[in-house]
Amino acid sequence: MMRLKEILFALLRCEVCGETLSEEVKKVCTSELAGSLYKFAKAHDLAHLVGDAIASSALLPKENALYQKFVQQRRTAVYRCEQLNYELERISEVFKEKEIYHIPLKGSVLREYYPESWMRTSCDIDLFVAEEDLDKATQVLSEDLGYRVDGKSLHDIQLFSESGLHLELHFILIEENRFPQMSEILMNIRSYTQESSEGEYRLQTTVEFFYFYHIAHMVKHFVCGGCGIRPFLDLWIMERKMPCDKEKLESLLRKGGIFTFYERAKTLSECWFSNAEADALALEMEDYIFCGGVYGSTENKIAVKRENTKSKIGYLFSCIFLPYEQLAQIYPSLKGKKILTPFYQVRRWFRILFKGVSKKTKGTLKAYDSVTEDKQERTKKLFDTLEI
Numbered sequence: 170m171m172r173l174k175e176i177l178f179a180l181l182r183c184e185v186c187g188e189t190l191s192e193e194v195k196k197v198c199t200s201e202l203a204g205s206l207y208k209f210a211k212a213h214d215l216a217h218l219v220g221d222a223i224a225s226s227a228l229l230p231k232e233n234a235l236y237q238k239f240v241q242q243r244r245t246a247v248y249r250c251e252q253l254n255y256e257l258e259r260i261s262e263v264f265k266e267k268e269i270y271h272i273p274l275k276g277s278v279l280r281e282y283y284p285e286s287w288m289r290t291s292c293d294i295d296l297f298v299a300e301e302d303l304d305k306a307t308q309v310l311s312e313d314l315g316y317r318v319d320g321k322s323l324h325d326i327q328l329f330s331e332s333g334l335h336l337e338l339h340f341i342l343i344e345e346n347r348f349p350q351m352s353e354i355l356m357n358i359r360s361y362t363q364e365s366s367e368g369e370y371r372l373q374t375t376v377e378f379f380y381f382y383h384i385a386h387m388v389k390h391f392v393c394g395g396c397g398i399r400p401f402l403d404l405w406i407m408e409r410k411m412p413c414d415k416e417k418l419e420s421l422l423r424k425g426g427i428f429t430f431y432e433r434a435k436t437l438s439e440c441w442f443s444n445a446e447a448d449a450l451a452l453e454m455e456d457y458i459f460c461g462g463v464y465g466s467t468e469n470k471i472a473v474k475r476e477n478t479k480s481k482i483g484y485l486f487s488c489i490f491l492p493y494e495q496l497a498q499i500y501p502s503l504k505g506k507k508i509l510t511p512f513y514q515v516r517r518w519f520r521i522l523f524k525g526v527s528k529k530t531k532g533t534l535k536a537y538d539s540v541t542e543d544k545q546e547r548t549k550k551l552f553d554t555l556e557i
Contacts (some may be wrong), residue, residue: 177209184288213398216398276290276295298340342382386400400434401443402441433555547549
């Protein structure tokens with residue numbers, strides 16, 4: 170019998186890649202399997218695509234409860250897409266009026282390359298503005314569009330519209346201390362921008378830079394526990410719909426230290442969405458990603474961190490005493506004031522004690538023991554092979 174993942178990818182290829190659904194898939198995609206399929210697809214934010222494929226191929230009866238859940242995922246994706254597109258236009262219009270240069274990122278750009286824009290879901294809008302324009306942009310969003318600031322990190326500001334829509338206003342694309350090679354390129358985003366067809370103040374990056382940022386963002390999440398299936402579908406779409414200068418792209422990727430990861434990610438995307446043969450490394454990447462869902466799993470994160478801390482005591486110590494760079498991510502006011510690190514350590518401890526974060530920490534420590542030596546060794550070997 171076909172495995173769950175094979176059915177999932179067959180449905181995705183049917184929905185997005187234009188492949189005809191085989192009779193075998195139609196036969197095995199039954200009500201009994203639908204529950205597991207829904208859970209798997211939902212964990213990777215793909216239930217709307219799987220649901221539409223199931224509905225259009227009439228694989229489940231309409232009165233089936235899971236059929237209704239799948240269809241609801243599609244309706245939600247369509248609504249969310251319309252909402253995000255409308256809000257992006259509203260922001261761009263006021264930024265143009267106030268002469269604020271801005272660059273849409275991620276899903277805001279990728280949507281137009283999918284067969285239908287709702288197919289590429291996003292949970293928020295990602296925009297880049299220059300750091301010198303950040304205060305002005307935030308003020309305009311608050312005063313003119315009613316956005317509420319919900320927090321600031323070292324690389325973005327989190328805002329919410331009156332309707333609850335989430336906006337991430339980036340002024341740095343990646344944390345410099347964690348990925349110095351990638352950061353060196355991403356910090357120079359303005360060197361890779363050009364005017365778009367949407368107006369004078371709405372810019373776009375070169376295709377090569379967009380590719381680079383996409384892979385860099387995958388790497389960032391991959392090393393933190395997993396990046397999910399969707400970025401690989403994005404990459405499959407990009408390879409076919411976003412032609413670029415491959416020599417320029419390779420140069421950027423090699424300079425950023427992520428060319429090997431790009432090559433292997435591209436191979437895995439071909440396995441999943443073109444039904445290519447998977448080699449041992451592709452299968453190892455697949456196992457790691459399936460464990461993680463969209464945002465990575467605690468198990469994967471611990472497997473990565475255990476290699477650096479070596480013992481449970483070391484891991485516990487690393488949880489209690491965060492380095493300056495990580496503390497500054499939590500408390501941006503610490504940035505540039507490294508001498509105050511001990512005081513912010515104490516501030517964080519009080520937050521853990523009085524806001525219930527300790528329960529999460531206990532759960533993480535419990536999960537530490539469930540990560541086997543084999544899992545840790547496999548993760549290390551995978552990262553070494555991918556050169557990340």
